[in-house]
Amino acid sequence: MGHKVKRRENLKNELKAIDYLNQTSGNRWFLFVLLIPYGILITKGNMIKKYILKFESQISHPALSLYDSWINTWCTLLIGGLLGAAFYWFIGFKYFRSRLQWCGVKDPNKDLVRIVSIKSSLIYSLPGLVILYYETFAFDNFIAAINYPGIGWELLILQLMWWSSHNQWVGVKKSFNLSGFKPFFWFYLFPMGIQFIYIHQKFYLRTIKDILLRFSL
DSSP states (O other): OHHHHHHHHHHHHHHHHHHHHHHHTSSTHHHHHHHHHHHHHHHHHHHHHHIIIIITTOTTOGGGGGTSOHHHHHHHHHHHHHHHHHHIIIIIHHHHHHHHHHTTOSSOOHHHHHHHHHHHHHHHHHHHHHHHHHHHHHSSSHHHHHHSOOHHHHHHHHHHHHHHHHHHHHHHHHHHTOOSHHHHIIIIIHHHHHHHHHHTHHHHHHHHHHHHHHHHO
16 A cells, blocks of 8 residues: 555655656756756865865966966856766766665656756755856956865855755655655765765865875975
8 A cells, every 4th residue: 555655655746857858848858957057166176176286386277277367267167167067967867866776766857867866966066156156356367266174165065065965865855755765864964974085175185185295204
């Protein structure tokens, strides 16, 4: 009896997902565009990591031209955002469905997976994009923005990251009728841990780099 109720609920949620897609854009391009801000922030994080680990100690590296002009930085971020969105569309959603299957959902509806995943990502990516806009006008270039301590931003992003993970967990529970520790781990604890490490990388990368330099002296 319980299985029948679950199937009925899953069918209702799948129909809601289809209705939502029809109301929003009539096609999936709209959902793809919503992924671009997330791709931009991932690209931003990768640029910060490469600058700290590779380019910071090199005065005349050709790649520094991507950092010392906001026009070049934004071109890089937009290209990276498009590529990141495409990667998430073809790989990220499959990984999301795999996590649902690990939690016991046999055949997760693809459209419902996209909606739950994108909604939770926007909680983090849209405010992150606003911060990036602010940095564009507040700092001379991306290098100055990277070198700024920015502890206030880090605390704000940490809260957004928590809310994004919380929203994803709640969305998965409601949309796919899940409960227990597995969905809590795969859609709350695990993504929050990964994002925490990724967001704070400029601090611990510098710390590790300083430690290695001291040992090499």
